[in-house]
Amino acid sequence: MLNNAAEARARPPEMEDADVYKKQLELFIRCSTDKRIELVRLGEVIADLRHRRRFLDVGAGSGDLTIPLAQAFHETTIVEPNAAQIEFLRRRYPDFKLHNTTWNEADLGGDRFDFILCSHVLYYLDTTDWMPSIDKMRVHLEPDGRLAIVLQSPIGELANFYNCFAHFDVDILGLWRQLIHRFGDRAVDVRYFVNEIWTDNLDDMVEIGLFLLIDRNFRARSDEIRDYFARHHRRGDGYRLKQDEILLVVRPQLS
Amino acid sequence: MQIDTRKQGDWLVYSISGQIDGITAPQLEASLRGTIDAGESRIAADLSGVRYISSAGLRVFLAALRQLGNDRFRLLSPTDTVREALDISGFANIMAISDSLEG
Numbered sequence: 001m002l003n004n005a006a007e008a009r010a011r012p013p014e015m016e017d018a019d020v021y022k023k024q025l026e027l028f029i030r031c032s033t034d035k036r037i038e039l040v041r042l043g044e045v046i047a048d049l050r051h052r053r054r055f056l057d058v059g060a061g062s063g064d065l066t067i068p069l070a071q072a073f074h075e076t077t078i079v080e081p082n083a084a085q086i087e088f089l090r091r092r093y094p095d096f097k098l099h100n101t102t103w104n105e106a107d108l109g110g111d112r113f114d115f116i117l118c119s120h121v122l123y124y125l126d127t128t129d130w131m132p133s134i135d136k137m138r139v140h141l142e143p144d145g146r147l148a149i150v151l152q153s154p155i156g157e158l159a160n161f162y163n164c165f166a167h168f169d170v171d172i173l174g175l176w177r178q179l180i181h182r183f184g185d186r187a188v189d190v191r192y193f194v195n196e197i198w199t200d201n202l203d204d205m206v207e208i209g210l211f212l213l214i215d216r217n218f219r220a221r222s223d224e225i226r227d228y229f230a231r232h233h234r235r236g237d238g239y240r241l242k243q244d245e246i247l248l249v250v251r252p253q254l255s
Numbered sequence: 256m257q258i259d260t261r262k263q264g265d266w267l268v269y270s271i272s273g274q275i276d277g278i279t280a281p282q283l284e285a286s287l288r289g290t291i292d293a294g295e296s297r298i299a300a301d302l303s304g305v306r307y308i309s310s311a312g313l314r315v316f317l318a319a320l321r322q323l324g325n326d327r328f329r330l331l332s333p334t335d336t337v338r339e340a341l342d343i344s345g346f347a348n349i350m351a352i353s354d355s356l357e358g
Contacts, residue, residue: 155321155349173321176314185277190310192345244349248310 018084022062024211027204028197029064032243037193039068041247042117042148044191046072049114050144056113058103058137059121063089069117070096077113079106103133112142119150123214127171131178138252147250151175153192156244157233158212164228165213165221172246183250191247198240205229205239257304258286266297266356268331272304275312284315291322298323299356303332308340316350325351 046052046069055073060066060080070076070093077097080086086100099106103121116137122130137147151172152158163169179188199205209225210218218225233239256279259270267290275283290298298319302308319328329351333341341347 153317155317173314173318176310180277180311180314185280185309185311188310190313190344190346192349194348 018082020216021082021211022084024207025062028208028211029062031197031199031204031208033196033198037195038119038150038245038247039065041191041193042069043072045146045148045247045249046115049146051114051142054111054113054115054142056108056111056116056137056140058116058118059124060089061085063093065117065119066096067093069115073115077108077111079103079108103136104129108140112140112145114142114145116141116145116147117150118148120152122149122151122175123170127174130175131182134179134250135182138250141252144253147252149175149248149250151246151248153244153246156194157242158244160232161209161228161241162212165209165218165225172248176246176248179248179250183252187251187253189249189251191249193245193247195243195245196240197243198235198238200238202226202230202239205233205241208241256282258283260290263299263356266299267295268299268301268356270301270304274307274309275305275315276307276309277311280309280311280315283312284318287315287319288322291319296323297327299329299331301331302337303334305334305337308337310344313340313344313346316346320350325349329353329356331355 042065052073054075054077055070056077056079057066058079060078062085066076066078075097077099078089079099079101081100081102083100086098089096090098099108118137122133125133134149141147152170154169154172176188197208199208206222206226206229209229210222229239233241256271256273256275261268261270271283273279287298300316316330332354333352341350341352
């Protein structure tokens with residue numbers, strides 16, 4: 001059990017097996033009724049770009065955001081450490097440039113992009129690696145490009161669930177302060193939006209909870225997670241979990 | 256940016272005027288944090304004198320909201336410019352905003 005922030009962050013999460021992860025991800029996407037709001041918010045950022053030539057998605061997962069957003073760009077590049085997801089994208093979208101590795105290991109040479117997306121990825125890194133990873137993204141960003149970082153909010157139902165079991169916060173307030181310090185106040189913009197996750201049954205909500213907790217060691221606490229959702233998230237015939245999300249947009253040319 | 260505080264019933268009202276931006280937001284954040292740490296449990300930010308707010312200011316409000324909760328932190332009388340920033344950012348959907356403490 002993770003007892004405090006320091007202990008929690010000292011250990012890298014142990015990921016689920018590829019097949020389990022794939023099923024959890026598909027379940028999460030299928031049950032996210034308002035996931036399209038993230039696409040709308042990202043679309044607003046893309047519409048504001050001066051050029052829409054090259055798009056980089058860092059940690060694309062199954063490509064649920066990448067695939068629709070790629071239609072706005074001439075060229076799409078993906079960095080994704082999950083081999084099964086990369087193979088799926090390779091079969092379906094042979095024009096995508098795919099890098100099957102972690103962001104920190106990725107070698108993109110001198111490639112630069114008009115838009116870089118990093119959606120719900122930083123949780124997989126130690127907090128101390130967040131800014132170095134973002135600095136690397138900045139290197140690959142066109143001077144008039146945009147970097148979009150999406151993380152869950154520190155408030156709301158999902159934050160409460162996360163704090164209850166993982167006992168540490170997603171330090172987006174700290175990241176936000178660092179981005180302002182690094183790039184300047186005018187270069188950092190924010191959008192707040194809420195996704196809703198609905199399931200017909202408790203088993204599916206527990207599986208989504210385990211997916212959101214990332215580390216498979218939490219599977220040993222499935223009964224506690226089941227009780228939590230049964231107590232707090234029963235809505236009519238199903239279960240609902242609200243996911244408050246924050247989009248931070250960095251525009252370095254304004255720094 | 257200038258901050259004046261007054262007590263109104265159970266609430267401590269922060270009357271803020273000027274700009275809340277990357278330069279001034281740390282001062283506001285430190286003041287709010289100190290007040291909350293000292294035990295003040297209901298805080299309202301009167302924004303009728305604020306002519307500009309950046310993401311640094313929104314960040315301070317989110318931090319206060321997180322510490323106090325939605326029924327204990329509210330924004331009062333935002334100017335049109337600030338209201339627009341709250342609407343565009345989506346913060347208007349999560350913050351309690353009214354024209355008075357009775358509202």
